[in-house]
Amino acid sequence: MKQTVNVVTKFVFTILLLVILYAYAMFQGGFVSWFLFYGMLPFLLYMLGVLLYPISNWNIDRTLSKYMFQSGDTLAVDVHIERKFPFPLYYCVIEEYVPETLNRVGTKSEGYQYMGNPDELRKAKRIKRVAFPWFKRSIHFHYEFPYLPRGEHHFHSIRVKTGDFFGFVSKQAYYTVPGRVLVYPHRRGVSMTKRVNSFDEGAAPSYSQTKRDTTVVTGVREYAPGDRFSWIDWKTSAKKNAMMTKEFEQQKSSDVLLVLDATEGVGEKRLAFEGSVELTASIIESYKRRESQLAFLVLGSEHKFFPFTKDRTQYDGMNQYLSKIEPVGKTTFAESLLKQQQGLPNHLIVMVVSRSLTPSLKTSLVRLKEKHARVVFFYIEAKEHITSEQRQFLRELGVSGVVVNVLSESEMTQAKFEVST
Structure with missing residues (x-):
């Protein structure tokens, strides 16, 4: 409504100015008055043309280079405008309304040097481009958009602006x-310094020949x-006069439960949360290539559980969930973890x-260790904090048997996570 009133006001003012110049030339007469009228006439007519020319019926398409990325990648955007009538436009400005979620800088390993001051990686983005189309259709x-941050980002609006030579008329x-x-x-x-496969843990057998233990012989059979x-x-082959092969005890895979803290903390450290999500996604990707079963539990505003599986489709579902997760939830992580312990099977990693x-979290981890075979704690925080x-x-957790990994700037900026399990 405001824009319509503005256009009508400028249209009336332009007509009035044209009438005044014509009246001045008619009554004053002479070369100067008519030269002033005819000299201004093309500009006034162009202003009227700009005011009357519709720009709200153009066809605008936005093309994205692709639709799925990893944090830190670059998104290329192409905007194509088609107009039906080639009215001569002196300039055209397009402004992309950037989603608020893109005002963070997506990080790869090198970005975690700012863990102590994550505001360094928050930059407002504004996209404006100018063209001089004239008669082009x-x-x-x-x-x-370089350094895309993790998350789901929605684009909505594009603003198109044009006007006359002097900036008096704009639409x-x-x-x-x-x-x-x-x-x-x-x-x-x-890189894990200790393998998580053992005979005593887990219920699912490992079918990889490379993981078969060759120390516990359970029998012999014919060579295959x-x-x-x-x-x-x-010795047996010589007795039976046939090639005989030892049979070994089949190895069990370790059942691993991965738990992510997605609760809202006091004085939320955004980059530390991004680091915890990245580590979680990397561990999930690592187990996707292994034979061991992995379950995934997220404790935040809602409790999201992905059951034990080797299905690659479910691993993809875990990563998709991690791409959208945000730290919310008023219940503390220690309370949520303590409640979940009751329903977990024994002897998990x-x-x-x-x-x-x-x-309270230290107490919850110690209780967790009393019930399960191994507890590994990954603590992600800036060293100065x-x-x-x-x-x-951390020392008390180590004494109680919990495997502790502290990941600060020096560990998070490495090309590979090096952890103990």
């Missing part, structure tokens, strides 16, 4: 051009193609990823 704009129109991109957390390799030469039982460490009290908690 097609107008093309190209721009990029603008808003176009709804929906678009969506999904940015997954960046995934790195994970594919058996290793070192597995041949020469439990990996807990958190960016907070409180006395780790207090002496928290360092004492």
Whole structure:
């Protein structure tokens, strides 16, 4: 409504100015008055043309380079404008209304040097491009969004603005051009110093021949193609006059429960949360290539559980959930973890990823260790923010048998996660 009133006001003013100049030339007469009238006439007519020319019926398309990314990637955007009538436009400005979610800088490993001051990675983005189309029917704009942050980002509106040579007359129109991109957390390799496969833990057998233990012999059988030469039982083969192969106890895979702290903390440290999500996604990707079963539990405003599986489709579902997760929820992580312990089976390997460490969380982890075979705690925090009290908690957890991994700037900026399990 305001824009319509503005256009009508300028239209009336332009007509009035044209009438005044004509009246001045008619009554004053002479070369100067008529020269002034005819000299201004083209500009006034062009102003009227701009005011009357519709820009709200253009066809505008936005093309995204792709729709799924990893954090830190670059999104390329092409905007194509088609107009039916080639009215001569001196300039055309297009402005992309950038989603608020894109005002963060997506990080890969090098970005975690700012863990102590995550505001360094928050930058407001504004996209404006100018073209001088004149009689062109097609107008093309190209721009990029580097360092995409993790999350789901929705594009909505594009504003188009044009006007006359002097800026006296201007018009603008808003176009709804929906678009969506999904940015997954960046995934790195994970180097674990201790293998999580054992005979005593887990219920699902490992079918990989490379994971078969060759120390516990349970029997012999006839040689079959594919058996290793070192597995041949020469003594039994000599007795039976046939090639006989040792049979070994089949190895069980370790059942691993991965728990992510997605509760809202006091004085939320955004980059530490992004680091915990990235570590979680990297561990999930690592287990996707293994034979061990993995379950995934998220404790935040809602409790999301992905049951034990080797199904690659469910692993993809975990990563998709991680791409959209945000730290919310008023219940503390320690309380949520303590409640969940009651329903967990015994003798799991439990990996807990958190960016907070409180006395209640330390107590919950110790109780968790009493019930399960192994508990691994990943604590992600800027080095300068780790207090002496928290360092004492970490030492006490280590004494109680919990495997502790502290990941601060020096560990998070490495090309690969190196952790103990």
